[in-house]
Amino acid sequence: MNAKRLFEILVRENSRMLLGFIRSIQYDHSDPESMEYLSQRFESVQRLIGDTLDEKLASLRACIALLPDHERQCIEMRYSQNLMPAELCERLSVALETVKKRLVRAKLRLIDCMTSKIENQPSEGVSI
């Protein structure tokens, strides 16, 4: 691996995480405390095993696989096809409220699942 490739990895991995942070802030008109909280949440992802963000997020893929089918379907269509809830309810032939509930419940399950995986990581590195 040459230096160029190496730095590209560093830039890409770190910037993706930063993009994720910014995206969540954009959603959420945050105050400083909220931003600090979000920052900690993103930092916690760093504790997952893996060199790259993709590797670290394998945990989230595993959590998605554990969702009930109807919730997983909603989540995958919402994010991989970028469909809004109104479009989802048409595609799935269910009520809008049902779609919204499925998305919220699925995300709650995923938050719990990811939090559990992060908390159960063996400690690593050197602390001061």
Next chain:
Amino acid sequence: MTLDAERQAELNQAWMDSLLHEVLNPEPHREQAHLNALFAKPEFAPNESNSGLTRKFATPVRWIPIAIAASIVVVLGSWSLFPTSSQRASAAIARGLQATPVAREYAIRVVVNSLSGADVTKTAKLYLDSSNRFVVHRWGWLGLGDVWFGNDGNNLWVVPRLGPAIIGSEKVLGGWMAKKDSTAPYLHIKTILNRMEKGYTLYMLPDADLEGVDGRVMCERVRADLKVNTKPQSTSVLPIAIELWADKETGVAHRVVLNWDREPNAFGPVQWTIDLQGFPALSENWFSPYGHTSQGQRIVNIGTESELETLPETNEQSL
């Protein structure tokens, strides 16, 4: 943190929403555009409200400046090198260095002026020994994790939380970083010395005592003021004044204060205070990257300058 449970739940939803975007729809083509924008404006002022998001990106805060602090402390820690040092002081310092414990730990407190005009305070740790080796453990960027960097006596190195650690010679890695910011070739200690000698006017201040590791310590004080004929672009990078408090008996630096002259709303460091914390017993490999990598983290040695010629322009911002 005083967020109530409801607010935390909302933020957790935002966090998960963002991670799901990354996992299920990373949008590589759009990502490149975002990256380009980030590279141009990489630092996010953390204490601002969300209004006017684009304003929250500010001038890059690279990790190079904190290496300035490390280098300055290394240099000032043995300030007999300064032309104004007396022979008596030099002798005391020489004695002191022989008696000085191998490693010293400093707390760095950095006050940064944000775009909103509010000050943001950040902290870092600096470890150094009498062989000019140093390690800095500093904050990362908004969840990107903390960063270790240092000099093991032969090479500079950086250990980020994500991706491989990098080792490079001072000539290669340090030279490359200096080239990216021609006003701040700080990583070479001799360069610091030259700059200090040429760019600053040095004064001796009256002795004073301060609270040291083991009680009050009488210190000699040196003040360095940036010369008035310094190029304007350098004044935003270089501190206008550096004040050193060094133990009168041993010459060990107990406190270094660096002040910048900055407009109220101009982003950048305003003051750094570097205080001696003690003389810790550190592990054998503390000054090498191997002491700070996580399990399985790769370490890559950047060997040649030709490799660095092909690096992207904005690499240092990822560190």
